[in-house]
Amino acid sequence: MDKIDWEEVARRIDSRDLPIIYMEDVHRYYIVGDIVVKALDGVSVKIYKGDFTAIMGPSGSGKSTLMNLVGCLDTPTSGKILIDGEDTRGLNETELAYIRNRKIGFVFQQFNLLGKITALENVMTPLLYTGGISAHERRERAEQALEKVGLADRMKHLPNELSGGQKQRVAIARALVTRPSIILADEPTGALDTKTGEQIMELFYSLNKEGNTIVVVTHNDEIGNACPNQIRIRDGKREA
Amino acid sequence: MVIQNIKLALGSMKGGKMRTVLSLLGIIIGVASVVTILTLGNSATGSITDSITSSGYDLIYLSPAFGSKTRETFDESFAERLRKNVDGIGLVMPTVSGNARVRNGSIVTSTSIMGVNSDYAANMDYKESYGSWFGVEDNIFKRQVVVLGSDIAEKLFPGGNAVGNYITIFRDQGKKYLVVAVMEAKDASLGASFNSTVYIPYNTYTQRFQRVSGVGTYIIKVAENHDPKVVNADATKYLDDLVGTDNYMIISSASLAEMVSSVTGTLSIFLAAIGGISLLVGGIGIMNIMLVSVAERTKEIGIRKALGASPRVIRGQFLTEAITLTSFGGVVGIVIGIGLSKIVANIAGWGFAVSVNACLLSVGFSMAIGIFFGLYPAAKAAKMDPIDSLNYE
Numbered sequence: 001m002d003k004i005d006w007e008e009v010a011r012r013i014d015s016r017d018l019p020i021i022y023m024e025d026v027h028r029y030y031i032v033g034d035i036v037v038k039a040l041d042g043v044s045v046k047i048y049k050g051d052f053t054a055i056m057g058p059s060g061s062g063k064s065t066l067m068n069l070v071g072c073l074d075t076p077t078s079g080k081i082l083i084d085g086e087d088t089r090g091l092n093e094t095e096l097a098y099i100r101n102r103k104i105g106f107v108f109q110q111f112n113l114l115g116k117i118t119a120l121e122n123v124m125t126p127l128l129y130t131g132g133i134s135a136h137e138r139r140e141r142a143e144q145a146l147e148k149v150g151l152a153d154r155m156k157h158l159p160n161e162l163s164g165g166q167k168q169r170v171a172i173a174r175a176l177v178t179r180p181s182i183i184l185a186d187e188p189t190g191a192l193d194t195k196t197g198e199q200i201m202e203l204f205y206s207l208n209k210e211g212n213t214i215v216v217v218t219h220n221d222e223i224g225n226a227c228p229n230q231i232r233i234r235d236g237k238r239e240a
Numbered sequence: 241m242v243i244q245n246i247k248l249a250l251g252s253m254k255g256g257k258m259r260t261v262l263s264l265l266g267i268i269i270g271v272a273s274v275v276t277i278l279t280l281g282n283s284a285t286g287s288i289t290d291s292i293t294s295s296g297y298d299l300i301y302l303s304p305a306f307g308s309k310t311r312e313t314f315d316e317s318f319a320e321r322l323r324k325n326v327d328g329i330g331l332v333m334p335t336v337s338g339n340a341r342v343r344n345g346s347i348v349t350s351t352s353i354m355g356v357n358s359d360y361a362a363n364m365d366y367k368e369s370y371g372s373w374f375g376v377e378d379n380i381f382k383r384q385v386v387v388l389g390s391d392i393a394e395k396l397f398p399g400g401n402a403v404g405n406y407i408t409i410f411r412d413q414g415k416k417y418l419v420v421a422v423m424e425a426k427d428a429s430l431g432a433s434f435n436s437t438v439y440i441p442y443n444t445y446t447q448r449f450q451r452v453s454g455v456g457t458y459i460i461k462v463a464e465n466h467d468p469k470v471v472n473a474d475a476t477k478y479l480d481d482l483v484g485t486d487n488y489m490i491i492s493s494a495s496l497a498e499m500v501s502s503v504t505g506t507l508s509i510f511l512a513a514i515g516g517i518s519l520l521v522g523g524i525g526i527m528n529i530m531l532v533s534v535a536e537r538t539k540e541i542g543i544r545k546a547l548g549a550s551p552r553v554i555r556g557q558f559l560t561e562a563i564t565l566t567s568f569g570g571v572v573g574i575v576i577g578i579g580l581s582k583i584v585a586n587i588a589g590w591g592f593a594v595s596v597n598a599c600l601l602s603v604g605f606s607m608a609i610g611i612f613f614g615l616y617p618a619a620k621a622a623k624m625d626p627i628d629s630l631n632y633e
Binding site for chain 1: 241244251252255539540542543544545546547548549550551552553626627630
């Protein structure tokens with residue numbers, strides 16, 4: 001096997017010569033009792049750096065499975081996945097956790113903030129897992145991230161003292177704080193009213209303009225169609 | 241990371257105060273009882289051995305049985321024979337004792353009378369508070385002088401000023417005796433309850449109170465650089481051959497002190513083991529609460545994993561929580577244990593000596609329990625599937 005020139009790979013990803021997310025004929029099967037559930041049945045995807053892509057499909061289509069694979073929460077039954085040049089096949093839990101921490105910034109429908117700690121501490125948490133970052137720098141970077149999402153005045157608040165929109169902004173700040181390769185948002189507006197949802201989407205647009213690669217997983221056509229690129233999934237396969 | 245984990249642990253302990261206290265009760269009771277038992281064991285042993293050895297660690301008490309045969313052997317020249325035949329015999333002090341009624345004016349009481357030589361007080365480390373112990377000539381001329389222990393002096397002379405006054409001792413005849421000294425209080429020791437004894441010269445005693453002469457008890461001081469226990473054993477062997485086992489009794493303060501420590505030591509270990517069982521039961525309580533905590537926080541574990549926490553990090557978080565929990569219980573238990581033993585020691589009148597070893601042992605043991613019983617719940621948390629735990633409601 002040839003030695004990988006990571007600088008070259010990074011340069012080519014930066015110049016959109018190589019995709020930042022590359023999936024080739026990916027299958028993900030689950031065995032439930034005697035039945036094999038083909039959640040993903042041969043999907044290929046290319047997403048380039050700086051893209052703003054919606055992964056769309058009705059519930060049960062396999063889009064959540066796709067998101068779990070892109071987010072390195074899961075590994076495929078067969079097929080190839082490269083995240084920022086990194087092959088996730090055969091990685092163990094610890095190695096997957098490493099990639100999640102450095103390359104993926106998750107935003108969830110239900111915000112998934114840790115309830116007993118402040119907004120600032122929530123945003124600092126991923127940096128704790130990166131390791132080698134001083135408490136001072138963790139705090140500084142978390143403060144910057146919260147300022148970026150417009151929550152400079154809510155840092156010391158506990159999640160239950162924040163509105164839904166504010167919680168989602170904290171979650172976005174938490175996703176941004178590690179400077180990940182990809183921001184992966186799973187139904188980010190699903191728990192918000194329309195107006196607040198629009199504001200969150202606008203935040204994503206502006207983050208995308210700054211060069212962030214954003215993937216939004218949604219069953220909502222309105223949200224999905226508003227994104228510059230769409231990938232549609234149905235019955236575990238990509239729709240043309 | 242460790243600091244962060246301890247902060248998290250303290251946070252979750254504060255979050256459920258009642259639960260924390262209840263789950264820690266086993267550990268707290270266990271540690272408190274171990275510390276109390278070992279500390280009190282120390283204090284009690286110290287107090288008993290102190291009183292046994294208060295006149296010296298190097299004393300051997302030899303009491304002949306009554307009877308004409310032993311009387312021939314145990315005469316005043318016996319000391320020389322003993323010294324010749326047993327290595328390490330230092331001073332030998334013959335003593336005689338009995339009971340008598342004593343009177344000063346209208347105060348009459350019954351007490352023990354002891355006939356001893358003029359060097360008795362100095363050799364027993366027994367000090368006068370007034371006057372001075374009778375001299376050699378008092379013994380030679382069988383003078384009617386007495387020295388009073390502190391309690392009996394107080395009883396006969398409630399107003400003080402015993403020295404220079406006379407008391408009457410009723411035995412045969414009611415003769416008057418001049419009080420020449422009153423002693424300081426001294427803890428009762430082997431064969432001698434100092435404070436309630438009236439001391440008179442040995443020869444005065446044998447002349448006035450004994451129809452048949454014979455030494456009551458020899459108090460033997462072991463010579464320097466000899467092990468009291470070895471001397472005791474040698475003397476026992478010699479005496480067995482001389483008069484037979486049944487015709488004398490020998491006790492050394494060293495062997496008695498050792499026996500007492502070994503008995504109380506065994507008892508302490510036994511009781512501490514029972515405390516240890518409580519610690520073990522407490523540990524199972526910790527495991528239970530940690531399993532509940534892990535189950536309750538499935539979602540949190542999922543979130544942390546999504547943010548990049550490796551299994552090792554998750555395991556460390558929950559293990560730290562278990563150790564913090566049990567260490568906290570250990571410290572609380574030590575504080576309670578020390579307080580409890582201080583109260584008991586005060587009531588019993590023992591010297592109070594905290595067993596530092598017991599404290600270190602208990603904290604170490606409770607931390608070990610934290611690790612042992614925290615490991616399984618922590619491993620369970622670490623192994624959770626990130627997707628399943630994220631979707632857990």
